[in-house]
Amino acid sequence: MIAMQGDTLTREDEDVALDTTPPEMFHYVRKGDMVRSAAEGSHVVALCGEVFPVTKVPKKSSNVCPDCERLFKTMKP
Ligand SMILES: [Zn+2]
Numbered sequence: 728m729i730a731m732q733g734d735t736l737t738r739e740d741e742d743v744a745l746d747t748t749p750p751e752m753f754h755y756v757r758k759g760d761m762v763r764s765a766a767e768g769s770h771v772v773a774l775c776g777e778v779f780p781v782t783k784v785p786k787k788s789s790n791v792c793p794d795c796e797r798l799f800k801t802m803k804p
Contacts, residue, residue: 743755743756743757743758743774743799752789752790752791752792753789753790753791753792753795754773754774754775754777754779754791754792754795755773755774755775755791755792755795755796755798755799756771756772756773756774756781757771760772761781764780764781765781768780773792773795774794774795774798774799775792775794775795775798777792777795
C-alpha cells in the first residue's frame with residue numbers, strides 16, 4: 728500500500744531533481760538544495776553553474792538545459 732504525500736515531488740532513488748529558470752528551461756539541481764530553496768526562498772546552483780530560486784516543478788514536455796543534461800549523464804556510468 729502506498730501512502731500519498733502531496734509534497735513529494737522527487738523520487739527517493741534520485742540524487743538530483745529538475746528545476747527551472749525563465750524562460751522554460753529546466754536545470755538539474757541537487758534534491759537537498761531544491762528542498763531548501765523551496766522552503767527558504769534561497770537560490771540553488773544547477774549542475775551547469777546556473778544560479779536561480781526554485782519556483783516551478785518540471786513537466787515532461789519541458790526543455791532541459793543541454794549543459795545540465797550532458798553533465799548529468801557523465802555522473803552516471
Ligand atoms: Zn543548466
